[in-house]
Amino acid sequence: MRFRILGTLEVRAHEDRITLASPRQQRALAALLLNANSVVPVERMIDALWEDEPPVTAAKQVRNSVSALRSRLGEAGASIVTDGPGYRLLADAEDLDALRFRRHVAAARGLAGQAKLADAVEEAGAALALWRGPALDGLRTTTLAGRAAVLDEQRAEAVELRAGWQLRLGETEEVVRTLTEFCGEHPIRELSHLLLMRALAEEGRYAEASTLFHGLRGRLADELGVDPNPELRRLHDRILAEAAPAEPAAAVPEPAPEHHFDRAVTELAEAVTWQWRAEAELRSLHRPQPIALRWSAVARPGRPVRRGDLDDIAGAFAALPLPQLVVLGEPGSGKSVLALVLTLELLRVRAPGAPVPVLLSLASWDPRREHLDRWLAGRLAENHPALLNPREYGRDAPTRLVLGGHVLPVLDGLDELPPDLRVAALDALDQTMAVGRSVVLTSRSAEYEQVRRESGPVFSGATVVRLEPVARQEALAYLAARQGTGRDRWRPVAERLGREP
Known part of the structure; x- marks a missing residue:
């Protein structure tokens, strides 16, 4: 059937x-x-x-x-x-076209991560060929429409992924043909317009690219009251510059040889280490010692329940058969502290060639407007601008780091996203990480469980651990052990905790 x-x-x-x-x-x-x-x-x-x-x-x-x-x-x-x-x-990919679509897209991402772009384009094309129109066209009640819209968004992302890979292969004519129609159907989708503008510019069709930009800017202003994103504006400026009459220019340095790209991985690891080591010192996480945070893995059939504390979490993560971890806890339970400590410990024991753990807050990500990999690359470029030096690391090092599997995202705060974006975010994580990529995600327990109920069986391969409440005596011992001139400021907190546990 x-x-x-x-x-x-x-x-x-x-x-x-x-x-x-x-x-x-x-x-x-x-x-x-x-x-x-x-x-x-x-x-x-x-x-x-x-x-x-x-x-x-x-x-x-x-x-x-x-x-x-x-x-x-x-x-x-x-x-x-x-x-x-x-x-x-009960269904598998042979029974249901939506499952086959996701399988093809996951395979395409994996091929792209191995720099097999032509194969990735072919696999993405097979995924898109399964579509015959909007998901459940003509059969959408309010309840069905939400999940069907998620499928439509996945289709749009697949179109954009394929177009991006085709651009890197120089297939600009095919990109223009595909995205001209697609942008007409999605008149305010920024990434599609950006890719189409790039393809038009590559073909020397600067006037059409500029017209496309101005049309998008007008629609965004009218419908959403916003400007195009900075990347689109920068691209438009470059298109205008390329379209202007050429003038003699200074010689541009040759990009770095490919082997210099390894320096980008080392640079990122060192920068992230210094960034979060300084943050740990500011928070006094190790003075006199970290507060006792204990966790326990959510039980799964056939597996023993594992427990541990902060000292064990990096080893537990390294031992996972699938390196995907979800950390849940109540407000103030220490999820962000655990994410920080895990990041620093993974950096400390990181072997050559292993991905670099990068701790990021999810609060700035809009999964409906920006693909996860694109957002990750943008955050790398924003937080570590030295990676943008083409002489040292070649062109677009942040994107190559992400797509090449050199980054282990430690994503803090699914619950910090607006409620209407959380299902799309978890679904996007499931899609992007489906090929076994490493990831750590933190969230408040109630919000995560609500998202899982709404989204269905996504991100199901990840190991889930829950932080246990800090015992009152351990909290008192931690506060009492604080040293230095600021010691007395914690005394009222400790006294009240002693009275009102």
């Missing part, structure tokens, strides 16, 4: 299309397919089936719809199983 949701909803068995006459059955199947292999509670099924106020018999009608759906699907109906508070549709 083949299910298709990248366009109108379709069900096919041996090339024969199976019709679902009832809109309620169609919506029930759509809800299950959007959350394939994950439990969809009956309450969410009700929201998907009824746009307006559901009837008092809604739960019974959901059960009837699922039963009818199983019968209509024949043998494949057995893939819809009752699971706890709801239903789960």
Whole structure:
């Protein structure tokens, strides 16, 4: 049985299309397919089936719809199983086009990370060929629309990824053809316009590139009240300069040989070490010693529950079969401290050729407007501008560091993103890290669990640990051990903690 949701909803068995006459059955199947292999509670099924106020018999009608759906699907109906508070549709990439799409995109990212751009372009093309229109076209209730919009965003990101790789291969004509239509469909999407402007400029079509920029700037001002991002403005300035009559210019230094790129990795490791070592000293994290933070891994079937403290976290991370870690805790439990200490310890024991841990706050990332890798590269360039020296490190060293797997992102504060961006952020992390790339993510527990409930089975390969509350006696001992002239300032805190634990 083949299910298709990248366009109108379709069900096919041996090339024969199976019709679902009832809109309620169609919506029930759509809800299950959007959350394939994950439990969809009956309450969410009700929201998907009824746009307006559901009837008092809604739960019974959901059960009837699922039963009818199983019968209509024949043998494949057995893939819809009752699971706890709801239903789960079991499917793999051969059954569902959305899963095949994600598999192709993950493979394309992996190939690009290995500098196999032509293969990456081909793999991304295979992913995009699965699309027949907007996800679940014509079948979107409010509940279904949110998850379908996430799929549409993934498609847009794949278009932009492929175009970026094609530009690096010199395939400007194909990029212009593809993105001219795409930018018409997405009139305020900045990255698409930037890539199209680059392609036009490479072909010497400066006037068209400038016209494209001015059109985008007008739409952004009218609809969002903002200017184009700095990268777009810089590109426009460069296009204007290239379009001007040429004048004699001083010789431009030759870019660095490829082997000089290794210096960029070393430079980044040293800069990050000094940055966070200074921050640890400002916070007095090691004076007289770090406060006792303990963690325990969330239990998984067949695995023993692992526990530890700050001294163990780097070793525990290094021992993970998949180097992806989620750190959860209550407000003020020490998530950011653990992220800082983990970053410094991973830097201390880092072997030659290993990725450089880079600690970043997620608060400035908008996953709907900027791809994670692009945001990471931008933050590297902003925080460590020495990497932008082409003579020392070659062109665009920050981007090459990220795409080449030389960076281990330690991303602090999923909960610091606006609530409407968190699902898209976790989904983007799942997509980008699907090929086994290393990552650490911190978040408040409640916010992370809410995102997981809304997003379905994403980022499921990561190991999750929870910070345990600091014991009162340990907090008192930590405060009492503070030395120096500022010792007395902690006394009221310690006294109140002693009275009111």
